[in-house]
Amino acid sequence: MRSETIETPSEDDEHLTLAQAAATLPGRPHLSTLHRWRLRGVRGVRLRTCLVGGRRFTTRRWLREFCAASTAAGDELIAPTTKPSAERERAIRAAKAELDAAGI
Template sequence: MTPPHLEYYQASPFTALLGLLNKPRNVTPRSRGFFMGKENQVTDDLRIRFSTAARQIPHITGESVHVSAIHRWATRGLAGVKLRTEYAGGHKRTTMRWIRQFFAEVTAAKTGEPVRADTKSSSQSRQEKARKELEAAGI
């Protein structure tokens, strides 16, 4: 007897014969997070394509962004600020650090406040603070 969760897939007797039920998925290093850091996030200084950046921005903002928005930020800019990019491998690329800096500069331009000098991630700030405390303690 077929388990209830597999009944849909065995609509024809040939489905099981062809082995379509146990067909292995195509897994590549990219789909398994090969270039990603912890929690599937790209490291700050890695040059990434705009398509990858669009998938990573929700980790910062909580909202998804279309790739065309990133292209627009790089070419026309937003509030007089353009996203920093580099060409590498024939593609425009950016980094997560540059995206965070872009967000900080746009926020400053729209609110009229000066840009904060600290655009590092909170984990880097904690690491530097811990390193200074260890050096002060002589460790």
């Protein structure tokens, strides 16, 4: 089971299905794009959603926050919020050591 932070919108936030949210964004990204943003994120930033009755919803505020954070990360104004796992760090160190040993 995946552990996620429970996010609930405020009472003033309008719930949008991901399809509705896609329709409000410039370029009208495909529904699968919003699912990818929620699951994998962009530049370490994930789109916040909530699950209501088996359907995923987001809010206009969460969309604005996602766009601002992913833009800032893309502009290298902030560091990504995720860091490599310990296993990935070990693999990176091993690869660097192998390259150094080979003189590359």
